[in-house]
Amino acid sequence: MQADIDRAITGMGIEVSIDIPAAPQEVWDYVADLASNVEWMADAQSIDFTSARTEGVGTTFECVTKIGPLKTTDKLEVTEWDPPNTLGITHRGAVTGTGRFALEPIEDGTRFTWSEDLTLPWYFGSRAGQQPASLVLERVWRKNLRNLRARMLERQQGPTGHEPGPLLGMGRDSEMRAYGPHIIRMSLRGRDLSHEAAAMRHVRAHGFPAPEVIEQPDNHSVVMARLTGPTMLDELAAKPWLLTRHVKGLARLHRLLGDVPAPGNWAKVSGGSSVVHLDLQPDNVKLTPDGPVVIDWSNAAAGDAAFDAASTYVRLRTAAPDNHAAARAVINAFRTRFARAFLKEFGADAILSHLRAAADLRLLDRNLHPNEREAVFALARGELD
Secondary structure, three states: OHHHHHHHHOEEEEEEEEEEOOOHHHHHHHHOOHHHHHHOOOOEEEEEEOOOOOOOOOOEEEEEEEEOOEEEEEEEEEEEEEOOOEEEEEEEOOOEEEEEEEEEEEOOEEEEEEEEEEEOOHHHOOHHHHHHHHHHHHHHHHHHHHHHHHHHHHHHOOOOOOOOOOEEEEOOOEEEEEEOOEEEEEEOOOOOOHHHHHHHHHHHHOOOOOOOEEEEEEOOEEEEOOOOOOEHHHHHHHOHHHHHHHHHHHHHHHHHHOOOEOOOOOOEOOOOOEEEOOOOOHHHEEEEOOEEEEOOOOOOEEEOHHHHHHHHHHHHHHOOOOOOHHHHHHHHHHHHHHHHHHHHHHOHHHHHOOHHHHHHHHOOOOOOOHHHHHHHHHHHOOOOO
């Protein structure tokens, strides 16, 4: 009876999706090659078929899966095969349950949805272990879907001379690729990047560390100097004992940016007339050999430095980074400590005076996860632990 209870309370459902600029048949041809799934699933280390067939209903295989320190061999069987629409599997190993890929045609390509209904092994714990495990798995699979989109784009286009080359990174609506000795950021949805390029040029002209803009081939792309070094978030993941140093460094960058006047034609998000970044947090600070460089200027506006710091505080308290698994684990454990240290270092009175307005601005982001949205509401009400 106890085993049945444990199985029930550790069961969970997860669903993630992404839009891919490729036809459903093209996406299907890639993901239905099950052996190639290790190319885009960061947690899948190897796939070995245990059946004579390698496609279609009845195909069985074993997948060695590793997330952080946890490693398991997942035994799977294909139970649904409807090209180019759905591919379903059943888990029969330490992890049990079902999974499904659904491919839906949309105007710009394919909406790829990955859903899982899983029962975890005992070492994830009972109900207390379900929520962190669910969050970690969801983050890993979101990263996997971004990898899948990147692979599809790589299959469509190869580098020639100074044409966009190998993929270096992906965001919600843009990608970063090699571009000769530089890098190029390109919008995947036709968004105008002219403001971002202008913001980087402007703050650099005032002595603030931002990427050097080399050229802007068109409104939807910008070429920048390549930066080397980890992000502040990456270094926190590898060396969490440097938390205090990075808190001080982040607060210093906020103050330095507060000395840069914003152009008069920029949108204002608060009182004040300095440049505000609105996403100046550890994942957007590159630690180069020449010092820290702040990246991702897509939201740059005019406002007050304390409002910008409050925006960072809201993100630190309510949103786990969407990058590396190790970094996520560190931030999940230390983000409250980091946020409170940042609050003290920058100035609690200054940040808290702008907290409600910064939270309101954060809630305008339509891409907020429901859990993050609720956390922002709780923070604004003073109810977040």
